[in-house]
Structure formats: C-alpha cells, structure tokens
Amino acid sequence: MPLNSNGIQITIPASENMEAHTLRIEVISEDIFRISASPTDSIPEVQSLMIQDSLPKAPSWERRETNDSIGLITSKSQAWVSKITGGIAFKDESGKLLLKETPGGKAFLPITADQNHPLFTITQRFESPRDESLYGLGQQQTGLFDYKGYQVDLTQYNGVVAVPFLTSSREYSILWDNNSITKVGDTRELLPLSELRLFDQLGKEGFLTAVYANNKEQPNQGLKQHEGQIDYTFLDDLEKIPADFNMADGAVTWTGQLMANHNGLHQFYLSYSGYIKIWIDGQLILDRWRESWNPGPAVFRQELHTDKPSSIKMEWIPESTQSFFSIKYLAPSAYDTEQTYAFQSEAGQMMDYYFIHGKSIDERIHGYRLLTGKAQVMPKWAMGFWQSRERYHTQAELLNTVAEYRKRGIPLDNIVQDWSYWPEAEWGSHDFDPERFPDPAAMVRKVHEEYHAQLMISVWPKFYEGIDHYEQFESKGWLYQQNIKNRQKDWIGQGYISTFYDAFAPGARELFWKQINDKLYQKGIDAWWLDATEPDIHSNSSIDHRKTLMSPNALGTSEEYFNAYSLVNAKGIYEGQRKQNNQDRVFILTRSGFPGIQRYGAATWSGDIAARFDELEQQIPAGLNFALSGLPYWTTDIGGFFVENKYDRPDPQGDDLEEWRELNTRWYQYGTFSPLYRSHGQYPYREVFNIAPDEHPAYKSIVFYNKLRYRLMPYLYSLTGKIHHDDYTLMRPLMMDFEDKEAKSIKDQFMFGPSLMINPIYQYKARSREVFFPDHTLWYDLLTGEKIEGGKTIEVAAPYDKIPIYVKAGSIIPFGPEISYTSEKPADPLHLWIYPGQNGKFELYEDEGINYNYENGFYSTINLLYNDAEKTLVIGERKGEFEGMLKSRTFIITLANKNSATALELDKESEQAKIIKYEGKEIIIKLSN
Structure with missing residues (x-):
C-alpha cells in the first residue's frame, strides 16, 4: 500500500523465523533509497543520530507493479521489492542489477535488556559476486584494504573507529543506520x-x-x-x-x-x-x-x-x-566469504539502512554527506603543521617549543597541549596547575600574538569524584555511575576514582560546553582535542563490562547506543561554540568517530598506535578506508604514539637511534600528505630538532617536506574548500580515480587531491619500492620532472630523504610563497605548474580562512583550464569575493617539458615561465616549453 509521496509500506506474510513483517521503502533522492523493516506490525519512529535533521525534498518517482513485485523508479535508480518475501533488488536506471538481498536475508532475534521498547539483534544479508570488493567501514588496524570475505568488527576501541558505511566496487554504497556493535562481512561467530x-x-x-x-x-x-x-x-x-x-x-x-x-x-x-x-x-x-x-x-x-x-x-x-x-x-565457507556478505547489529528497534547508487565513489560520498551532513571548510591553520607530544609539562616547555620552531624557520601553525595540565587530583576541572602553568591566558596570548600560532588542548569527558564539575553533573543525574560504585581507580599517582558524563543527554552536553567555555575557551583556546571518546572509561574491560560502565544513558540502553558516544560529544562542543561565537570555525580532533561527525567540525586520528614500521604500513590502508567511509579529515601520530624499550630506556643509541630517526623520517614523509599533518607521541620527544641534529638527513628531509606542504597550501586549501562545497575526498585510493583492475587492491599508494600520487616507504632501510602507474596517462616525478608512461608497475628509487611522488598529466598545481604559518601573507605570487599530456583543470578556492562567512557566499573561485593540444591556459574570471581578497595578483606559469625532465623550481623563474598580472578578468595564455 502507498505510504506517502516518498515511498511505500508493505506487509510480508507472517513467518516463524522472525523475518521482516513490515517493510518500508522511501525515495530520498534520485540515487538514494531508505529501507526500514520490523518483525512487528509497525515500524517504530526512531530519531536517528547519524542522519541530519532535515533532508532535501524527495524527487519525483514512479511506482510500477508486477504480479510478484513493486518497483520504485527514479531517473537514476530502481528498487524492486518482492510482495511475497520482502526481498529487495537495487538496479541502475537501465535495469542493471547492482545489489540484491539474499532470500530470507532479514532476521530479527529478540534480546533481553532493560528498556521501554523491544530490541532485536538485526541481520541483513546481501548477495555478492566473487569479484566484488568492499571498502570503508571506518578505521581498522588489521592492514586490510578490501574487506570482501573477512569479518569486520565495528566496535569502538582505542585505534579502531566504527563507521557502518560500506563502499562497493559495484556502483553502490550502504549506510547502516544503527548505533550498536555491528559485524560486517562474514558475521559467523569466531x-x-x-x-x-x-x-x-x-x-x-x-x-x-x-x-x-x-x-x-x-x-x-x-x-x-x-x-x-x-x-x-x-x-x-x-x-x-x-x-x-x-x-x-x-x-x-x-x-x-x-x-x-x-x-x-x-x-x-x-x-x-x-x-x-x-x-x-x-x-x-x-x-x-x-x-x-x-x-x-x-x-x-x-x-x-x-x-x-x-x-x-x-x-x-x-x-x-x-x-x-x-x-x-x-x-x-564460500557462502559467507565469496557469495554473500551481511550486516549484523547487536541491538536495534528496527532495521534501517540507506542504499546509495553512484557511478563514481565521489557521487556516493556526496550521497553519504547529503544524509549525514556536509563537512565544514576547516580553518586554514588546521591544514598546516601541528606539533604535539605526550606531554608539555609546563607553560615554559610549550612556549619554548614554539619559539624554537620560529627560530629555526620551520613552518608551524598549531601547538597542542596534551592531558594532565590540571592539578593531579582534579581531572575534569579544566584548570591549569598554577605551579606548572602560572598564567595560561598569557601563554595563549603569546602563542597568538608573538608566535602567530594556535593552541589546541586536550579535553576528556572524564571527572574525578568530588571535584566541583563532577558535583555539577552528579546533581543533574548526568554521570555514569557504575565506575563510581565499583570504586575503580585510574593509573594516575595514587589512583583516583572517576567516571564519564552522559553525552546522550542534551543538558549534559550544554553543561560540558559551559565548563570548558568558562575555564578554557575564555582564555583564547583555539581547538579541542577530545580524547578517549569511545568512551574508554576503563581500558581493556570486557564488552559486557564496558556496557555497564556507560549505562544507563539518556536515550536508552548501552547495547543500543554503544558506538555513538563520540558523535554526540562532538555535537555538544560544536553547537556550544557556535552559539558562543559564530565567527571562528570550530575545530575538533576526536579519537573515535561515527557517521555524521564531519558536520560538527570534527576530524579523527588513528589512536595510540605503535612506533614501528609495520604499524606505519597499517596506517595507509586504515586512512584510505576511513576516507572511503565518507569522512574527509584524518591523521596519525607521526612516528607512532608508544615506543619499544629500545627507543626510550635509556635514550636510543647506535643502531636503535638510527632506526628511530629513519622511522620518523618515513612517517613524516607520509604524514605530509595526510589530510591533517600532525606529530605526536611518547618519549623520545617528537620535535624535529629533538629527533636529529640539523645536518642529519632525517632533520633535512623532515624540514624539506614540511616546507613543501606549506608551498602547496593554495592547492591544499582549494581542496579543503572542495570538500565542503563539492563533497570531495582529499586522500584518495587509486580505485577512486582509475579503472585499472590493479587499482582495486592497491593499499599503499594514493592520490592526494587530483594531481599527486603518493607512494609511502614503510620498511626499514628500504631505498626503493614498486609503484603501479595507472594506464592512459603520463606521470611526472614531482621533484625531478622525469616521466613514466602509465600502465605498468616498476621499481623506483626512494633514497632516505625522499619518497616517490608523481604528478598526473593534465595537472595544474598552484604553489604559494615560502611561509612560516598559513596566515603569514597572501599566496602572491602564485606559481602555476602545468604538466602536459592531457587537458587539465583546477579551481582555485579562497576565503577568509578562519570564519564561517563562506556559508553566506563570501569566498572566491578562479577556474584554471589547460588545453594540451593548443598549449593554452585559461585563467577564468574570478567569481565571488570576501574581505581581504587579493583583487590584483601575479601568476608565474611554468609548463613542464614533456620531452625532457623539468625539475621543480619554486624560488627562481625558469626561462620558459610566463609572468601574468591578473585583475580578475579572464586571460588566455599561450605556453611553450
């Protein structure tokens, strides 16, 4: 029977197997269908946490009916449901099958929990051809890239981020709207x-x-x-x-x-x-x-x-x-690993998932963000370099670190104050220990005014029993009680009893913001580092015990909401800061993540990983799958967080010291081309000048890549704008952009934006590596200009101080002047390097860098178009404006030589360079080598 203008609802004949009885299919967009199901006579109305509050109006669609099925048809997609079994098949506009539920693929198993509504363990199984690949699903630490045939455990842990968004190699993705622990793929019990x-x-x-x-x-x-x-x-x-x-x-x-x-x-x-x-x-x-x-x-x-x-x-x-x-x-089991895959969630009132069709993965990520919210344009400073360590013990340590970066001329935009800046017995007070931080407001001012940097601070949702902030939450019933009842002490000093606040309660979120606003934001703190947001109340407790520690919550049981804590925690800070100050962009770094967290100005890092080469290797597919989960901003602890004894007991010496330096060098080289560029970890200290002396190749390489990232800031920030305006993805597995069959399984190469192919080195003493060059294009070594034809895999050099980076033919890459921080000066003159062999385009995006005026249209774009046959570059008419915009600027244009190597030179003009004065009107430039 018709449900409403958005879809249909049907009743499936009763079954003894607890399959779906009531089924609803809704048209969300021309490419998105929502599937809801229940084993009862009705489908409960459950407020989604991951889906944004308002969705666009549904498009027009057609209902078709045959003897045994009903079809919902849009201009781009189709969903056909069996009247008998309720099984659904999804097709493209031509009728080609994209995805099909298995016969009897829906299952509901009643579970016992203390709640006011029935809960079920929910399973949905899909047919899957043997050659299908499956990606996404947040951040895992197994080193896998293609998850087809494996079991993926979506349970929030330190280092594992559960995001139930799956991307297929077959023109579809699935967003599974469930907040509980979920298994995907081969869901059998281990x-x-x-x-x-x-x-x-x-x-x-x-x-x-x-x-x-x-x-x-x-x-x-x-x-x-x-x-x-x-x-x-x-x-x-x-x-x-x-x-x-x-x-x-x-x-x-x-x-x-x-x-x-x-x-x-x-x-x-x-x-x-x-x-x-x-x-x-x-x-x-x-x-x-x-x-x-x-x-x-x-x-x-x-x-x-x-x-x-x-x-x-x-x-x-x-x-x-x-x-x-x-x-x-x-x-x-061929059935479980080769022919099918499933989603199985521990607890839910109903089954709820979204089928997203798209010819490209970019189209499907656009669909994901249509459902869960756009990612903001991150503040420009956040795209620069961050220095952190566990931890700066004093105000002087922090300030001296920033001063040393400025003294050495090493670019830096953000200094991070990790945990335990408070008096030992006052975790959750958000107070600075006055003996170690005598004037934190002055410290922040000095970072801002003298050093032109930002200060991010660690804020946990954790409170020691008896402090004032604890009592404020306790009086409202907004604290989880079990850890207090257990008298469980943590690992600090003599050990202190603590618990976390219930971020599922709106009032608790408001109180948490009020506390950090009063104690920290009013001192000028720029950004928030939200640690332990799984929530990690008592590390390494069993799953059952973790549930008791975060129960009950304001919405229901911990079984039902186990994975969603980081989302609501970030929501409270984002909404609180925007209400307090709707100008400065919110920035949140959180250890856990969940679908929709990108709409709260949040990024995620890969947790407390080990300082080892094999751990560096694992971060590459972890980051790529995180990007394929629709979440654009991600980072690692460059160098790895915790270290083996050979590195820190005592200071590393001899071979251990050189291995430590090489590990950090290779990790910095990779980290330069991560969405966020951030060093952090335990002792040994992570600042480049503490890793190696000035003349050591490690120091030279780290500083070289740091400065290269800052020269690439016009390219990088333009793509940051594209993430918001066009739902773009910055860190791109090769299979997003290339159809070569090899690209489906490559987990250690990626595109950084449309132009740069990054090939990290993750083995000790490796001085070369195999690189696959996608077909139908020419590739240029970024630094030397040497060319390689695509369509082959070859061994390329990777000396200690360099990683292989290649530029795709047709690329237009804007480089800015050398700077020490992102707001130091405008990107003028702007060097445009153009790589022939194909036509190319790039949109230069600029805005005010720190505020939300772009939401009201205050930004500018300049389209750059390269015609390879005619060797012409069109610098398009500037569109839009904002306060402080460069109305007149200089372009220095270099066309790389297709016949001989053209080394990248940014500090002197080549004989072939064209110097163009630009006043905002279209210009056509004839180029030559």
Missing part, C-alpha cells in the same frame, strides 16, 4: 582453536602444548600444560593465566599441530599486546609488537587440510602484568 583438531608436542590429539616460562630468555623452561582455547582478551580473562607466571619478564610458547575439519583457507583473528610471533609449517606468519596496555587486532589466512597436519608455534612475550593475547578462527 571459534576457539579447540574447534580444530589439535595435537600436542608428542602427537597426542586434543590440545597444544603450552610452556609458561618466567624468564623470556629461557622460553622452554617453565610450567607445561595442555591448552586449546587461548583467550586472554580482556582484564577479566587474565585470571585464567597460571598464578605463578611472571608476565612482566616471562614468555609463553604454544607448540603442536593443527588439522582442519574442512579443507581450505582458514581465517585467524587475533588480539595482542606485547611481542607475538606465529609460525605455521616453519614459516613466520606474524611478527608484531604493541604496548601492553593497548592491544591491537591482527588477521591472517592459512590453508589447512583434513588429512595433513600443519605444525604451529606461537610465542608471546607479554612484557607487563596487564598484557593481552587471543586467537580465534573461521572455517572456510
């Missing part, structure tokens, strides 16, 4: 190793042989026992470790053999901290390290057989009394 056939060292079936050695230097001497389930995942699980085992100094080794119950490729899922190594049939499969207090995930696949055992050896060095290791697996 199994313990004991479900395989296990054999100990002597060949006896049933278990592996475990040795718990109290001295890691003698791993074969210790307590021996048989084990089949290795599951030390959370704090409670550590009780299962033998009582006499010395975790801080010991090692555990498991040895034996595995045999499968089904032949084929098995998937193994690990959570680990400390050192872990795994060998299968003598081959080293995994060799990783993570700081003990912050376990990370790992995934690998291994062929196992029913008739031939495989030897296995696992070695774990915990390094701490609180370290974690677990290993589980999934058996091969």
Whole structure:
C-alpha cells in the first residue's frame, strides 16, 4: 500500500523465523533509497543520530507493479521489492542489477535488556559476486584494504573507529543506520582453536602444548600444560593465566599441530599486546609488537587440510602484568566469504539502512554527506603543521617549543597541549596547575600574538569524584555511575576514582560546553582535542563490562547506543561554540568517530598506535578506508604514539637511534600528505630538532617536506574548500580515480587531491619500492620532472630523504610563497605548474580562512583550464569575493617539458615561465616549453 509521496509500506506474510513483517521503502533522492523493516506490525519512529535533521525534498518517482513485485523508479535508480518475501533488488536506471538481498536475508532475534521498547539483534544479508570488493567501514588496524570475505568488527576501541558505511566496487554504497556493535562481512561467530583438531608436542590429539616460562630468555623452561582455547582478551580473562607466571619478564610458547575439519583457507583473528610471533609449517606468519596496555587486532589466512597436519608455534612475550593475547578462527565457507556478505547489529528497534547508487565513489560520498551532513571548510591553520607530544609539562616547555620552531624557520601553525595540565587530583576541572602553568591566558596570548600560532588542548569527558564539575553533573543525574560504585581507580599517582558524563543527554552536553567555555575557551583556546571518546572509561574491560560502565544513558540502553558516544560529544562542543561565537570555525580532533561527525567540525586520528614500521604500513590502508567511509579529515601520530624499550630506556643509541630517526623520517614523509599533518607521541620527544641534529638527513628531509606542504597550501586549501562545497575526498585510493583492475587492491599508494600520487616507504632501510602507474596517462616525478608512461608497475628509487611522488598529466598545481604559518601573507605570487599530456583543470578556492562567512557566499573561485593540444591556459574570471581578497595578483606559469625532465623550481623563474598580472578578468595564455 502507498505510504506517502516518498515511498511505500508493505506487509510480508507472517513467518516463524522472525523475518521482516513490515517493510518500508522511501525515495530520498534520485540515487538514494531508505529501507526500514520490523518483525512487528509497525515500524517504530526512531530519531536517528547519524542522519541530519532535515533532508532535501524527495524527487519525483514512479511506482510500477508486477504480479510478484513493486518497483520504485527514479531517473537514476530502481528498487524492486518482492510482495511475497520482502526481498529487495537495487538496479541502475537501465535495469542493471547492482545489489540484491539474499532470500530470507532479514532476521530479527529478540534480546533481553532493560528498556521501554523491544530490541532485536538485526541481520541483513546481501548477495555478492566473487569479484566484488568492499571498502570503508571506518578505521581498522588489521592492514586490510578490501574487506570482501573477512569479518569486520565495528566496535569502538582505542585505534579502531566504527563507521557502518560500506563502499562497493559495484556502483553502490550502504549506510547502516544503527548505533550498536555491528559485524560486517562474514558475521559467523569466531571459534576457539579447540574447534580444530589439535595435537600436542608428542602427537597426542586434543590440545597444544603450552610452556609458561618466567624468564623470556629461557622460553622452554617453565610450567607445561595442555591448552586449546587461548583467550586472554580482556582484564577479566587474565585470571585464567597460571598464578605463578611472571608476565612482566616471562614468555609463553604454544607448540603442536593443527588439522582442519574442512579443507581450505582458514581465517585467524587475533588480539595482542606485547611481542607475538606465529609460525605455521616453519614459516613466520606474524611478527608484531604493541604496548601492553593497548592491544591491537591482527588477521591472517592459512590453508589447512583434513588429512595433513600443519605444525604451529606461537610465542608471546607479554612484557607487563596487564598484557593481552587471543586467537580465534573461521572455517572456510564460500557462502559467507565469496557469495554473500551481511550486516549484523547487536541491538536495534528496527532495521534501517540507506542504499546509495553512484557511478563514481565521489557521487556516493556526496550521497553519504547529503544524509549525514556536509563537512565544514576547516580553518586554514588546521591544514598546516601541528606539533604535539605526550606531554608539555609546563607553560615554559610549550612556549619554548614554539619559539624554537620560529627560530629555526620551520613552518608551524598549531601547538597542542596534551592531558594532565590540571592539578593531579582534579581531572575534569579544566584548570591549569598554577605551579606548572602560572598564567595560561598569557601563554595563549603569546602563542597568538608573538608566535602567530594556535593552541589546541586536550579535553576528556572524564571527572574525578568530588571535584566541583563532577558535583555539577552528579546533581543533574548526568554521570555514569557504575565506575563510581565499583570504586575503580585510574593509573594516575595514587589512583583516583572517576567516571564519564552522559553525552546522550542534551543538558549534559550544554553543561560540558559551559565548563570548558568558562575555564578554557575564555582564555583564547583555539581547538579541542577530545580524547578517549569511545568512551574508554576503563581500558581493556570486557564488552559486557564496558556496557555497564556507560549505562544507563539518556536515550536508552548501552547495547543500543554503544558506538555513538563520540558523535554526540562532538555535537555538544560544536553547537556550544557556535552559539558562543559564530565567527571562528570550530575545530575538533576526536579519537573515535561515527557517521555524521564531519558536520560538527570534527576530524579523527588513528589512536595510540605503535612506533614501528609495520604499524606505519597499517596506517595507509586504515586512512584510505576511513576516507572511503565518507569522512574527509584524518591523521596519525607521526612516528607512532608508544615506543619499544629500545627507543626510550635509556635514550636510543647506535643502531636503535638510527632506526628511530629513519622511522620518523618515513612517517613524516607520509604524514605530509595526510589530510591533517600532525606529530605526536611518547618519549623520545617528537620535535624535529629533538629527533636529529640539523645536518642529519632525517632533520633535512623532515624540514624539506614540511616546507613543501606549506608551498602547496593554495592547492591544499582549494581542496579543503572542495570538500565542503563539492563533497570531495582529499586522500584518495587509486580505485577512486582509475579503472585499472590493479587499482582495486592497491593499499599503499594514493592520490592526494587530483594531481599527486603518493607512494609511502614503510620498511626499514628500504631505498626503493614498486609503484603501479595507472594506464592512459603520463606521470611526472614531482621533484625531478622525469616521466613514466602509465600502465605498468616498476621499481623506483626512494633514497632516505625522499619518497616517490608523481604528478598526473593534465595537472595544474598552484604553489604559494615560502611561509612560516598559513596566515603569514597572501599566496602572491602564485606559481602555476602545468604538466602536459592531457587537458587539465583546477579551481582555485579562497576565503577568509578562519570564519564561517563562506556559508553566506563570501569566498572566491578562479577556474584554471589547460588545453594540451593548443598549449593554452585559461585563467577564468574570478567569481565571488570576501574581505581581504587579493583583487590584483601575479601568476608565474611554468609548463613542464614533456620531452625532457623539468625539475621543480619554486624560488627562481625558469626561462620558459610566463609572468601574468591578473585583475580578475579572464586571460588566455599561450605556453611553450
């Protein structure tokens, strides 16, 4: 039956299998359908947190009906629903099938929870061709890029960001509107190793042989026992470790053999901290390290057989009394990994998802932001370099750091004050410790007025019991109570009892803003670093315990809203600051994220990752999938947050010191071309002048790339404008822009905007790497101008001080003058470097850089068009205006030589350069090499 002008609602015949009974399909746009379903007679009206409050008016559409199905047809997309089963097929405008739900693919399992409305565990399964690739889903730390065939766990952790937005290689994406813990892909329950056939060292079936050695230097001497389930995942699980085992100094080794119950490729899922190594049939499969207090995930696949055992050896060095290791697996299943994938959410009142069609991924990300909100134009300073460390202990340390950057002429825009600037016993007071920060307002003024930089500060949603701010929340019932009832102390000093505020309560969000406004914003603080927003109330607690710690909340149960805390927390600060000051742009950096957070001026970083080359390698696909999740602003801790003992106990020396310097050099090179450019981490100190002396190649390289980013600021800020106005994505996996089949799986190369292909180096002592050059275009080395024809993979040089960066033919790249901070001077003269071989275009975007006047049309654009056949550049008529706009400017135009290498020179004009005075009117320039 018709629902309204936006769609239809139908009733499906009753089923004993708790499938959908009521189904609604709504037309949101020509390319977006909303699917809602319930096992009951009605679909509840649930206020979405991720979808913005108002959506555009639905377009015109046509209803068609056949004997067994009903179709909703727009000019670009179709949705066909079976009258009998409720299964839906999505097609493009020509009728080509894009996505189809599996028969009986909807499932609702009632769950018991303390709420006023029924909740269900919800599953939706889709058919998926073998050659389909699946991306997005937030930020994972497994090193995977294409998730097809794997299980992706969308649970907010430190380092894992759960974003239920999936992007397919088949012209569609899915936004799954559910706030609870969700699994995507192969959603079967992970199994313990004991479900395989296990054999100990002597060949006896049933278990592996475990040795718990109290001295890691003698791993074969210790307590021996048989084990089949290795599951030390959370704090409670550590009780299962033998009582006499010395975790801080010991090692555990498991040895034996595995045999499968089904032949084929098995998937193994690990959570680990400390050192872990795994060998299968003598081959080293995994060799990783993570700081003990912050376990990370790992995934690998291994062929196992029913008739031939495989030897296995696992070695774990915990390094701490609180370290974690677990290993589980999934058996091969073509249905679950090759033919279908599913979304499965732990709790929800209804099923709710959006199908987004688009020929390009950019079109689908536009659809995502139409639903969840535009990303703002970030303040221009945020696109410059940020210096941070854990932490500046005093006012003098912070100011001296900024002063040293200015003294050395190294560009810097933002200095960050990490946690614990408050008196030790007053977490949540937002007060500065007067002994260490005697005049914080003067400190902020000096950063602004003398050093022309911004100051970001760490603000947690955490409060110590008994302080004034705690009592303000407590009196309103806006604090989570369980951690207080547990008398759980944290890790600071003697340990203090604390809890988090309930960000799901509107009044609590307003109070939180009032407190940081009174104590911090009024002192001139520029931006907010929101830490532990998973929320991480008690690190490494079990999932069930985490739920008790954030329950109840103002909207319902923690089961239903587990993943959405960071979204509402950012909402309160964004809305509070804009109400207080609607001029200066809000900037938020938050450790967790969720769909829609981009509309609150928020970016995300990759959490407390390890300072290792393999961890740097993992950040590349993590960032690319984050971008494919519709969220444009992302960063890592350059250098990695926490370090192995060889780097900091004592200061690194010899080979360790040189490895440390090279790690930071390679990470800075990669970080220069991340959406946000930010150094942070534990000791050793992360400032470039603390990493290496001035004449060291590490120092020279880091400073070179820093200055290159600032010279690229006109290019970068234009793309920042495009992110807002055109829903653009800055960090772009190759498959976004190139149709080569190789591009679907490349996870360690990406485009930075339309022109620059970035190829990071992530192996120690590597001095070259393989680079795939997409076909049908010519590529120029950015620095040397040397050319490579596309359509091949070749080994390219990567000396210590450089990473391979290539420019796509047809690119127009604007470079600005050398500057020390983004607002130092206008981008004049503006160097335009043009790379022949194809036609090209670029839109130069400018606005006031710090305020929201662009929302009212106060910005300018200049279209640049290059005709390769005619060798002409059109500098278009300037459109728009804003206060402080350059009405007259100089362009210095260089056409790179297609026949011989043209090295990038920005500080002197080549003989071929054209110098053009521009007054805002269209100019056509004839170019030559």
